[in-house]
Amino acid sequence: xxxxxxxxxxxxxxxxxxxxxxxxxxxxxxxxxxxxxxxxxxxxxxxxxxxxxxxxxxxxxxxxxxxxxxxxxxxxxxxxxxxxxxxxxxxxxxxxxxxxxxxxxxxxxxxxxxxxxxxxxxxxxxxxxxxxxxxxxxxxxxxxxxxxxxxxxxxxxxxxxxxxxxxxxxxxxxxxxxxxxxxxxxxxxxxxxxxxxxxxxxxxxxxxxxxxxx
Amino acid sequence: xxxxxxxxxxxxxxxxxxxxxxxxxxxxxxxxxxxxxxxxxxxxxxxxxxxxxxxxxxxxxxxxxxxxxxxxxxxxxxxxxxxxxxxxxxx
Numbered sequence: 001x002x003x004x005x006x007x008x009x010x011x012x013x014x015x016x017x018x019x020x021x022x023x024x025x026x027x028x029x030x031x032x033x034x035x036x037x038x039x040x041x042x043x044x045x046x047x048x049x050x051x052x053x054x055x056x057x058x059x060x061x062x063x064x065x066x067x068x069x070x071x072x073x074x075x076x077x078x079x080x081x082x083x084x085x086x087x088x089x090x091x092x093x094x095x096x097x098x099x100x101x102x103x104x105x106x107x108x109x110x111x112x113x114x115x116x117x118x119x120x121x122x123x124x125x126x127x128x129x130x131x132x133x134x135x136x137x138x139x140x141x142x143x144x145x146x147x148x149x150x151x152x153x154x155x156x157x158x159x160x161x162x163x164x165x166x167x168x169x170x171x172x173x174x175x176x177x178x179x180x181x182x183x184x185x186x187x188x189x190x191x192x193x194x195x196x197x198x199x200x201x202x203x204x205x206x207x208x209x210x211x212x213x214x
Numbered sequence: 215x216x217x218x219x220x221x222x223x224x225x226x227x228x229x230x231x232x233x234x235x236x237x238x239x240x241x242x243x244x245x246x247x248x249x250x251x252x253x254x255x256x257x258x259x260x261x262x263x264x265x266x267x268x269x270x271x272x273x274x275x276x277x278x279x280x281x282x283x284x285x286x287x288x289x290x291x292x293x294x295x296x297x298x299x300x301x302x303x304x305x
Contacts (some may be wrong), residue, residue, distance in 0.1 A: 023278060030282070031286075033287065033290050034286065038293070041297045049301075070235050071232060074231045075228065077265065078220075078228035081268070084271075086220075088217065094218045193265050193266075197261075201258050201262065203258070204238065204254040205254075211243050
């Protein structure tokens, strides 16, 4: 693969530059782990305080959409990993289409999320806007939905940024790819896989509790 | 020309992740008491591990990269451990 023509003076070589870029992405991911970690900590604290209410809130979420979205996201991650593996000047067209496919699956995720939000709005489950819940568990269920909306909205924002990133990478990879583009693709892919990994945990915490009881 | 084909480990990880998703949704409907959340989080951890090891290529990395990747988890561990110690042990 053609090497890009230059690298900044702090690097000893092109592999050094690429390795540093990868480490930088992992540092960024560590800060993101702590952002979502704080959210998950509050989830555990409130779930411990209101276990029945959280199970009740969880049963009101759309598990079919949640499961479909998990499958969509896992598949898009697979396409991105595939693109990274086969990246070379000969496969530029296929890499581009794989990235476009992954971005389309990301958009499908956002659309499904929107359908889910509108259903929850119709059922008066949006705290601060129109929350109505009959029975003694109303306040705990409201706490659950506050977590639900904040966590999924922050995740959806990450998805939107990721989709823009994938489209940009697809555009770059169409033209003659160099090692520099490969490094950009690897970094972008790490971010996309990380957003996927976060969703895996959000899915387990939001959609699955309380399904076996009523 | 075979270079565009996805490597087998990637296909295996993808199918494995979808199978684990089906398993975790099925098990959520089986009454296990507190075991339900243990199962859900354990399967979630296995899925995230597969993503990290195969999609994020950590199985091919060593040394500094693993330390950088592990640092976030280490700090997360401190956050959750100290943050939850009181709630988990209070009677």
